[in-house]
Amino acid sequence: xxxxxxPGQAAIVDVVAWAVLGVAIGYVAHRxxxxxxxxxxxxxxxxxxxxxxxxxERYLAIxxxxxxxxxxxxxxxxxxxxxxxxxRRPGDxxxxxxxxxxxxxxxxxxLAATPAFALWNPWWLTVAMAAYALAAxxxxxxxxxxxRARLERILAxxxxxxxxxxx
Numbered sequence: 306x307x308x309x310x311x312p313g314q315a316a317i318v319d320v321v322a323w324a325v326l327g328v329a330i331g332y333v334a335h336r337x338x339x340x341x342x343x344x345x346x347x348x349x350x351x352x353x354x355x356x357x358x359x360x361x362e363r364y365l366a367i368x369x370x371x372x373x374x375x376x377x378x379x380x381x382x383x384x385x386x387x388x389x390x391x392x393r394r395p396g397d398x399x400x401x402x403x404x405x406x407x408x409x410x411x412x413x414x415x416l417a418a419t420p421a422f423a424l425w426n427p428w429w430l431t432v433a434m435a436a437y438a439l440a441a442x443x444x445x446x447x448x449x450x451x452x453r454a455r456l457e458r459i460l461a462x463x464x465x466x467x468x469x470x471x472x
Contacts, residue, residue, distance in 0.1 A: 358454035
């Protein structure tokens, strides 16, 4: 189908496609049961170098820019914002970690959908859409991974403290 649309038409289709994909993938992710998000699996598994979030702090200065990212956690009814903690109780921290996994899966799915844009775009617009997908999703992915690494560090520290008190 490449070449059937003018570049202007393709760009309009791209804008609509990104909007539809964003809403559809966000809705599907919103419907994932929280219990499925209680542990890291597949693409959400943190790398050893990411543990604790220090890699993100040192090399990406993530603390300086992550607050500028949008939070779509409350777009759908019953969704949760990842901007602030409801409380510091372990259950709430674990729920927030699960929500970071949900957000991360959403952004991975949006990146995975990018090759579909080659179906109607000329090669140069496909490359532009891939660049857009990376620019729009990579910062969000990094922020979710950083926040989860920090949450897991806090939870591990609390578990260690509780174990020392109990023994």
